[in-house]
Amino acid sequence: MTEEPKYSEKMQQLIDLAAELDDLGHIAALMEWDQQVYMPRGGTEERGLQSAMIGKLHHEKFTSDEVGQLLADLEAEVDDLNADTDDARAVKVAKKAYDKQTKVPLPMLMEFIKITSKAHEAWVEARTKSDFSIFQPYLQQIVDLRIEYAKLFQPYDHIYDALLDDFEPGMKTADVKEIFDKLRPQQVKLLQAIAEKEQPDNSFIKQNYKEEYQELLGRFVITRFGFDWNRGRMDLTAHPFTTEFGQGDVRITTRYLNDDGGSALFSTMHEAGHAMYGQGIASKFNRHPLSGAASLAIHESQSRLWENLVGRSKEFWSYFYPSAQMLFPEILENVSMNDFYRGINKVEPSMVRVEADEATYNMHIMLRLEIEMGLMEGTMQVADLPEIWNTKMHDYLGITPRNDAEGVLQDVHWSGGMIGYFPTYALGNLASVQLWDKMLEENPNVPDEIAQGKFDTILGWMRDHIHQYGAKYEPQELMVMATGSKITPEPYINYLKTKYGEIYDL
Numbered sequence: 001m002t003e004e005p006k007y008s009e010k011m012q013q014l015i016d017l018a019a020e021l022d023d024l025g026h027i028a029a030l031m032e033w034d035q036q037v038y039m040p041r042g043g044t045e046e047r048g049l050q051s052a053m054i055g056k057l058h059h060e061k062f063t064s065d066e067v068g069q070l071l072a073d074l075e076a077e078v079d080d081l082n083a084d085t086d087d088a089r090a091v092k093v094a095k096k097a098y099d100k101q102t103k104v105p106l107p108m109l110m111e112f113i114k115i116t117s118k119a120h121e122a123w124v125e126a127r128t129k130s131d132f133s134i135f136q137p138y139l140q141q142i143v144d145l146r147i148e149y150a151k152l153f154q155p156y157d158h159i160y161d162a163l164l165d166d167f168e169p170g171m172k173t174a175d176v177k178e179i180f181d182k183l184r185p186q187q188v189k190l191l192q193a194i195a196e197k198e199q200p201d202n203s204f205i206k207q208n209y210k211e212e213y214q215e216l217l218g219r220f221v222i223t224r225f226g227f228d229w230n231r232g233r234m235d236l237t238a239h240p241f242t243t244e245f246g247q248g249d250v251r252i253t254t255r256y257l258n259d260d261g262g263s264a265l266f267s268t269m270h271e272a273g274h275a276m277y278g279q280g281i282a283s284k285f286n287r288h289p290l291s292g293a294a295s296l297a298i299h300e301s302q303s304r305l306w307e308n309l310v311g312r313s314k315e316f317w318s319y320f321y322p323s324a325q326m327l328f329p330e331i332l333e334n335v336s337m338n339d340f341y342r343g344i345n346k347v348e349p350s351m352v353r354v355e356a357d358e359a360t361y362n363m364h365i366m367l368r369l370e371i372e373m374g375l376m377e378g379t380m381q382v383a384d385l386p387e388i389w390n391t392k393m394h395d396y397l398g399i400t401p402r403n404d405a406e407g408v409l410q411d412v413h414w415s416g417g418m419i420g421y422f423p424t425y426a427l428g429n430l431a432s433v434q435l436w437d438k439m440l441e442e443n444p445n446v447p448d449e450i451a452q453g454k455f456d457t458i459l460g461w462m463r464d465h466i467h468q469y470g471a472k473y474e475p476q477e478l479m480v481m482a483t484g485s486k487i488t489p490e491p492y493i494n495y496l497k498t499k500y501g502e503i504y505d506l
Contacts, residue, residue, distance in 0.1 A: 010074050011087055014094060017067065019287035024058040026245040033243050033251060037235045041121055048117030055113040056106060063102045071095045089472045090289035096169070103152045108145065115141050116417045123415035124238060130405035132386050139414055140382045143375050146419050150376060159376045163420025167296040168427065170474045173373070176423045179430070180366055183489040187362060190496055194347045194359065197504040202343035204335050209261035213327040218254065218268035221320065225306060226459040227252075227272045228279050239412040240267045240354070242274035242303075247286050250278040261328070262344055263355060269311040273303035276459060280467030288470075295475035296421060297487065298466060300428020301435055308358055309436045309495075310458065314341050315450040342503055349397035351406040358429075359496055363396045365426040368411075372419050431479060433491045435466070438483045 007015060028051060035047050061067075074091045075081065081092035119138035126134035146163060153162040158173040165171065223229070237253040244250040252271035257263045277299055285291045293299045310316055317324075321340060325332045332340070350356045353364040371388060374380030380388055389408040394400045401407030413421050439461045440446055446457055465482040476486045500506065 007087070008077065010070060010077060011090075013070055014074060014090065015288060017061070017070075018090075018094065018289040018291070021058060021062055022246075022287045022291055024054055024061070028054045028058070029243050030245050033245075035117070035120065036237045036239075036241070037253060041124075044118055044121045048114040051117050052110045052113040055109055059101060059104075059106055059109055062098065067098060068102070071098055086284070086290065086472065093471055094289045100153075100166075104149065108148060112142075112145050112149075112417060115145070116415065119415040119417075120412070123409065123412060127238070127405050127409045130403040130409070132404040132408055135409065135415070136382060136385075139385075142414065142417050143382055143419070146417065147376060147378075158373075160373050160420065163372075163376070164423060165420075167418075167421050167424050168475060169295055170476060171295075171297075171423075171427075176369065176427070179487065179489055180362075180369070180423075180426070183362060183426070183430075183493070184366060186489070186493045187359065187496070190493075190500065191347065191359060193506050194500060194504050197506070199348065200342035200346045200503070201339065202346045204331055204340070204343060205262050206259055207261055207331045208258055209328055209331065211256045214256050214261065214264045217320075217324060217327055218265050220323065221265065221311075222268055222272035224453055225269070225272055225276065225310075225455050227276055231279055232275050234268070234271075240271055241412075242271045242278070244275075244278045247279065247281060247283065247291075250275045260355070261331070266307050266311060267354065270303040270307040273306035274299055276306075277302045277462075277467050280459075280463045281470040282468045285470040285472075290470040290472045292471040294466070294469065294471055294473060294478045296424035297427035297431055298475050298478060300424055301431035302428075302462065302466065304429050305432040305436060305458075305462075309432060310450060310455070312345055312358070313447075313450060315447045317341055317344075318451045319453040345499070345503055347500065347504075349399045351393070351399060351401050352410050353425075354410075359500060360397060362426045362429060365422050367392045367396050368422040372422065375419070427487055430489055430492045431475075431487050433495045434479065434483045434485065434487070435462070436495075437491050438465075 031047060031051055031054070035043070039047060071091065071094060075095060078085075078088045078091050081088050081095070083089075115138060119135070119142060122135050122138045126132060147159070150156075150159045150162040156162060160173045164173055164176065219234070231248050232250045232252065234252050234254060236255060238255065240252070240254050242250070242252045252268070252275050254264050254268045254271065277293060281291065281293075317337060317340060321332075321337050324340075335343075345357065347357050347359045349360055353361065356364055367389075370392065371380060371385070374388075375382065386404055386408045390400050393407065413419075439458065443457050443461065449455070449457055466478065469478065473481065479486055497506075
């Protein structure tokens, strides 16, 4: 039996408080999951009020003067918040969250929760009808509230900093722009070189794959990865996501498309990567100030690693392709393994971010960053977004959406108020390759293991170097510990050049 850690009286008070806050947060997450998976649309109004009430209870419990005094006492007790102890880091994380939340007026918080609950249903309807005007008034309110929120944290170098910090602690807008400025010209150069080459045939993907067999293959794959079905489940939704209600209940969602046999599988692998991170956080951090992830970029590094570095690799398909051919013989029996591998890695500009290949994906994120910064700065207006979106899609990728659904309405994030989130997708891409390279350096036999359907080494390495720590370390700190470097674009560029150099004979 594991011995329970012993805490000082005040530290135990913080641990108890964190447990209650975690419970409230997981109740809110459960209601949001239900809204996106099962809830009838008629429940939108009441669900918004219910979510706001949970948000109110969480805010009032955490931002009281008593909690402020407790954290002040603990800061003196711990002395060095950067010390490499669980207690010191717990106080540091809790104090930062307290300092941010006490700046936010309760009426603003409740209004934000209520409008985002309504906005989700408006987004679903707008996307279904491909009509941005349905979603526009809700997004306008969200943008206005996010501007108000960001201004609470003045002075700042850029108004976007406060929003980015909510998802990527310690990262500044200038840091992201510097990384993207290094990344963009390299990716553009690669895309130009690829465009001059003959393209692989991927018509086999755009077929009607039986939904029940898609599900069967997806479940088979992520079970081999190490997804724990005793502590997780999978359901359907309009836009795949992962959520957790505690270490014993981490859920993923997916969607099945009638004309794309790869979408659900790669989406399922992606979300399983997120979920296995949640399942891998040390049990001592359950209902604890350090119970969360390091950041959204670190989270994304896990999902993109399993989706792309594993799931789009030649070794992976050398093991799983016979199973795919067995399930879908009418489509795949005459497609060779090599043609299949080249087809699923075909580089072509895509209207939809979640369907984008590895070489073009980051361009989608850079586009969204420019738009979000413009909205926060006031240099772009919500009413103009469909036109702005289409123009930037043409500038970045050379294609123009045919309608709002495949353009400005394609992502769910803005309906949830998650402005500041998108940069973490590209940062996660970069971090995934850095982690992968380090893991291969220490475990050079991993490709051979993948070809045998074995993934224990990969998951074990991520457990040891990333998952177990929860929110104990800031993302850049964790990356230095795991790889020796902060997030940097060079390994990712080298990975793309090597992979696509082989596929396209560059």
